[in-house]
Amino acid sequence: xxxxxxxxxxxxxxxxxxxxxxxxxxxxxxxxxxxxxxxxxxxxxxxxxxxxxxxxxxxxxxxxxxxxxxxxxxxxxxxxxxxxxxxxxxxxxxxxxxxxxxxxxxxxxxxxxxxxxxxxxxxxxxxxxxxxxxxxxxxxxxxxxxxxxxxxxxxxxxxxxxxxxxxxxxxxxxxxxxx
Numbered sequence: 589x590x591x592x593x594x595x596x597x598x599x600x601x602x603x604x605x606x607x608x609x610x611x612x613x614x615x616x617x618x619x620x621x622x623x624x625x626x627x628x629x630x631x632x633x634x635x636x637x638x639x640x641x642x643x644x645x646x647x648x649x650x651x652x653x654x655x656x657x658x659x660x661x662x663x664x665x666x667x668x669x670x671x672x673x674x675x676x677x678x679x680x681x682x683x684x685x686x687x688x689x690x691x692x693x694x695x696x697x698x699x700x701x702x703x704x705x706x707x708x709x710x711x712x713x714x715x716x717x718x719x720x721x722x723x724x725x726x727x728x729x730x731x732x733x734x735x736x737x738x739x740x741x742x743x744x745x746x747x748x749x750x751x752x753x754x755x756x757x758x759x760x761x762x763x764x765x766x767x
Contacts (some may be wrong), residue, residue, distance in 0.1 A: 589713035592706035595619040597721035602734040616706050622727050627701045627711065631688060635752050636675045650676045652691065657681065666698050673712075673754060712751065719747025 595616055599605040604615075611619065630636065637653050645659040650666055652674030658664050660682050667676075672693025679686045688701045694714040704710075713720055722736075722743035729736045736744075 589710055589717050590707050591620055591623060591704055591710045592616060594623065594710045594713055594717065594721050594724060595706070597717070598724035598728055601722060601725035601740045602729045602732060602736055604728070604732050604734065618731070619724065619728060620704060620706060622731075623710070623724055624701050624704055626724065626727065627690060628688065630751065631675055631677075631690075636673045636690070639675065639677060650678065652676065655679060669696065670698075673751070716747050716750065719743050719750065723747050 592610075596605060596610060598619065599611055599615070600607065605611060610616075631639075639653055639655045640651075641655050641657070642648075642650075643657045643659065644662045644664060646661070647663045648656060648658075648665070650656050650664055652667065652670040653676070655677040656664050657679045658681060664678050666689060670691040670693075672691065674691040676689045676691075676698075677686055678689070689698045690701065690711045691698050692709075692711045692714065695709060695711075697709065699709055699711045710720065722740045725740050726736055726744045728734075
């Protein structure tokens with residue numbers, strides 16, 4: 589699903605849009621900024637795990653959950669694949685900019701938060717689009733002076749728990765040690 593799909597569903601959940609309607613351009617832009625802020629909050633809260641700091645001055649392939657500070661002339665590339673909900677932050681000192689990337693394991697793709705557009709793929713929309721739209725709806729409800737329904741609140745809480753506890757990850761088998 590793309591970001592506009594998630595935004596439209598969220599706005600319908602809080603009664604701002606009727607079925608079949610699309611948000612106006614300014615509403616879409618505002619909701620997209622809120623969606624980006626949700627992804628950043630998940631990173632900041634540690635939902636995706638601990639971020640390890642690395643510095644590079646040349647060519648470097650980032651590993652999942654690294655914050656790479658790229659010196660002048662450095663070229664940082666993302667790994668081809670990673671575990672679901674891996675992140676990479678690239679701090680470009682030459683541009684004085686930080687780019688944050690999230691890996692969606694089901695879609696098998698990296699997405700940068702800063703450059704999300706309404707037609708961009710929305711990370712984690714393939715695993716639970718209802719939960720993600722409900723989580724966004726809770727954030728938007730206050731801006732629009734709306735009261736979300738109980739089912740919207742419950743779906744948002746389920747989505748947050750699933751993301752926080754990484755329930756979408758494949759289970760790993762650990763061999764027991766017996767004496």
